[in-house]
Amino acid sequence: MIANITDRKLGKWLPISALATSIVLLAGCSDDKPTHQMPPPGVSVFNVIDQEVGDYYEYVGRSEAIHEVDVRARVEGFLVKRNFTEGGMVEKGQLLYEIDRAPFEATLKGAEAQLASSKAALINARKNLERSRDLVKQGAISQADFDNQTSSEAQAAAAVESAEANLETAKLNLGYTRISAPFKGEIGKSTYSVGNLVGPSSQALATLTSMDPIYVTFQVDERQLISHLAEHPGARTTQQTSVEESPLEEKGMFKLSLKLPNGTEYDQPGTFSFADTQVDETMGTLTLRATFPNPQGIILPGLYVTLQAESTDKTLLPLIPQASVQQDQSGHFVLVVTPDNTVESRPVELGRRINAMWVVKSGLKQGEHIIVQGLQKVRAGGKVAPTLVDVNTTTGTITTKASTPAESAKQEQGH
Template identity: 40%
Template sequence: MSYFPKADGVIAKGLIIALPLLLLSGCEKTVEAPPAVKPSVKVLEVTMKEITPSEEFVGRTEATQDIELKSKVRGNLLKTYFEEGSIVEQGQLLFEIDPEQYQAALKSAKALVAQSRAAYDTAVRNFKRAEGLIKDKYISQADYDNLLSAKLQNAAALQSANAELDNAKLELGYTKIHAPFSGRIGLSNVFSGDLIIPEQTEMVNLVQMEPIWVNFQLPEKVITNAQLAARSADSQYKIEDLPVKLRFPDGAIFEETGMIDFIDNRVDATTGTLAVRAEFANKAHIIVPGLYVTAIIEAPRVQEVMLIPQRAVQEDQQGRYVLTVNNESIVKRKNVVLGKRYGVDWELEEGLEKGELVITEGLQKARIGAEVEYEMDTVQPFSENDS
């Protein structure tokens, strides 16, 4: 006789329910978890690359000649002979000022010369006669001296009249204003009928387009390094011998190469820089004055450096680093020290050895210490900058 009849019923019911479950669980096989998928990345091998070291400086273009044309004579503007914004040639007629008063002055000057010439010729003839008479004492010494004085006075008067004539010719010539050099002309500040005041009225601006200058500043450190490099080079060279390239604000490289034509004689104490100027032929007039550009000075010798793509470089509180893949396909972190930028690449100074594999794509999937599958990246460092 059971002392717990109700409990026995409950236990029996539980055994009935649990028995099929136990039988089923005994029949099931153990299911193994699928293997983890290895992240896929792309890598580049660290190699040496020949480059030409260069320094870049912000510069500004300047016209070799930039003037405001003014008149030397007074008068009303008669006509304009150029198209605003066009290229004009040296000697080309630009403006004409009403020449009427200067033509009249020229006629008056010519008449004065003729009058002075006649008076001088008369004085010369009288003096020559006096020279013959004075010997025979037909005239007094006082008369002779008066005739000599008249000759000299008329000679001076003739010279003065000729000077007036020359000045009248000049002033008449100044009524036509020609381009003093070839260049691009700006907007006209005067119009037909305007009164032109000599040396005051600014008529139009003219700039010379070829050649053209680029002004920039060299830091004193760059100057010192360049001088040391020049002395240690196999063939001696000067900074003035280094070619200069230009890059426009949109990144395009100017097709011409310029040469340094001026270096200042002292370093600016406030900025620690030296003023330098390069000259470009600018045959196609692509460079215009006042443009901000980047001046690029290349070293005369090629060097071998290690380059890595910028996209492979990451940065955190410890500094810049890259992720590499070793022989066991394990991801490793390598801290790096970088030098100059060359296009889309960094110069590698410390942190990697030649032949190491640097991850360039799939960085977000790579984990330090984890195994990955990799393939070689087809894009090689510096390929966008090779010439």
């Protein structure tokens, strides 16, 4: 009976004893073999570069023609010719319209005849006055008769002047029958066709608009204006020395360019040409104007364009790829790889964007390495295996950078 009880107790504790022995044996084995560690994730890093960058501003602007006139008839008559293609370019002095000249030519001939008659009458009056002067001295005529001759000579002289004025008016009116372009530009739709009666009271015959150069008008916020004037105290006081040389261009230190409505960059630079004398009290802005060459007529009046102003005073600032920049509730940040290949999260203050790159105002310096590929595989404080890459600053395309032997050795040591 006692033997049976002992056998049952041994059967109960035997499996537990065997399990404990196995754990001890496994622990002994784990001490003999090294633990397997995962290698650090590979990432692509970009070497931060510095580039000269100026202050940059963008404004919504509106293109305007420098010259725009309504072509009108100055004399009344029937249109007999139209010498242009609607919507086409016309040259300065080109004949646009011609009004029937026959009535005006007849008026001119009548004025010429009247002048000749008046001149003949003046000659006769002067001769009579000379004879009367001798006769009055001799007492052959009275003083009253002499006064009449004097008056007749004066009236004849006045008639000549009136005839000359009428002749000049007739010549002007005849000249007004030919309507020419006052400047080179594009001409719009013709309001009247050949055969219509037109005159000073008629609508404009057409509208002529100059195309080259062209204005771009824009507004600057008063706060930005005051800040700029504080940095450049003489920006509005220097006298302009020529039409082509803008005082704002000299001391404003800005290079002007345009972005067209389709997003393309216009290939002609502009110059400041005008600044208003008062700030708009309702909008708090100052109106400025720039002039751009427009030889191809690409910029039509009335377009909304983006005017880009970049300061010619440059500062060296870091330039980093857009692909490296991340954002959270605190703002923008990048992941920096330290010399010992540790990842560090770094907040940055961004400036303007230049193609595929961001300008960094603060937070980075030249020579630091930032991650541009593999961001999702890493975390701050972790180790990585960096590979140096190049980034096309225009397109953002990433390519592996060819390492020198020294760089390769340094990367291997970092691993």
